[in-house]
Amino acid sequence: MPESLRGLGRWQHEGEAGSRWLEALPDTVYEWCQRWNLEVDGRPMHGYNSLVVPVRRDSEPLALKVTWPDLQLEEQVLALRLWDGHDAVRLVDVDTAAGVLLMQRLDHNRSLREVPLEEAVPVIGSLLRRLAVEPPAGLRSTGAIAAQHRRELAGHWQDLGRPMPRRTLDCGLELAGELSSDDYSVLVNNDLHYEQVLRTSDGDWTVVDPMIVSGVLEFQVAPLLWSRFDELGSSRVEWCIDALADAADLDRDRARKWALLRAVEYWLWGLKAGLTEDPVRCQYIAEALL
Structure with a gap:
């Protein structure tokens, strides 16, 4: 897990729940790679609320995203399903309750x-x-x-x-x-x-x-x-x-x-x-x- 994610000041506001979520991230990534038959394919990245791990399934490059629990995630998933990969990132699989999304890989650079x-x-x-x-x-x-x-x-x-x-x-x-x-x-x-x-x-x-x-x-x-x-x-x-x-x-x-x-x-x-x-x-x- 990137230390820069752990160092974000926002986690001070999330308290013990935030600490538990951060500590569980490596196990969460491993669990969902196993479930979805994924192989880690690069260094993880992060934003303010999530960890994104480059992965592959067979020869297909994808991105596994683990998000902090947020009510807005359901709306994000709804939008991505409505757009269905047209001008927006393609959603491959999702478990909203777990806050885990599998998506098309884009060039973050x-x-x-x-x-x-x-x-x-x-x-x-x-x-x-x-x-x-x-x-x-x-x-x-x-x-x-x-x-x-x-x-x-x-x-x-x-x-x-x-x-x-x-x-x-x-x-x-x-x-x-x-x-x-x-x-x-x-x-x-x-x-x-x-x-x-x-x-x-x-x-x-x-x-x-x-x-x-x-x-x-x-x-x-x-x-x-x-x-x-x-x-x-x-x-x-x-x-x-x-x-x-x-x-x-x-x-x-x-x-x-x-x-x-x-x-x-x-x-x-x-x-x-x-x-x-x-x-x-x-x-x-x-x-x-x-």
């Missing part, structure tokens, strides 16, 4: 994060549109998220010592009320960003680790601004929104509104969470759009 923005933005926008299938019932909606922001933003602003101008907060509140009434609904990947798009062995771009909601695609514009804002800069925020709108066939006005609302919300959330860089990025985005 080649993500859209390393591709120049002028090329990456149209690619990720087109993926956003192609993955917008009919959503299953029961998912949280983007309208409900906007309504929650409408209820909570002012309280967070007050609790944090009024860190942004009142005009900015009021604009966010107005947009939250307006966008809570959006009723158009498709499946939206709520965690789509450049590092979550990897190359296949055939050279195609493929999405991994989805988190899903139902609603409007414009909801997902903001993370595509702040996740590479250091390269983008305030002067190209509008360019990026226009490029995403072209690639994903978005409503430009709605995309700008969602980008501004989510920048205001994440600005406050980031301050509450003790983040130092993302709140500043969101401040610049909000200022560019106001």
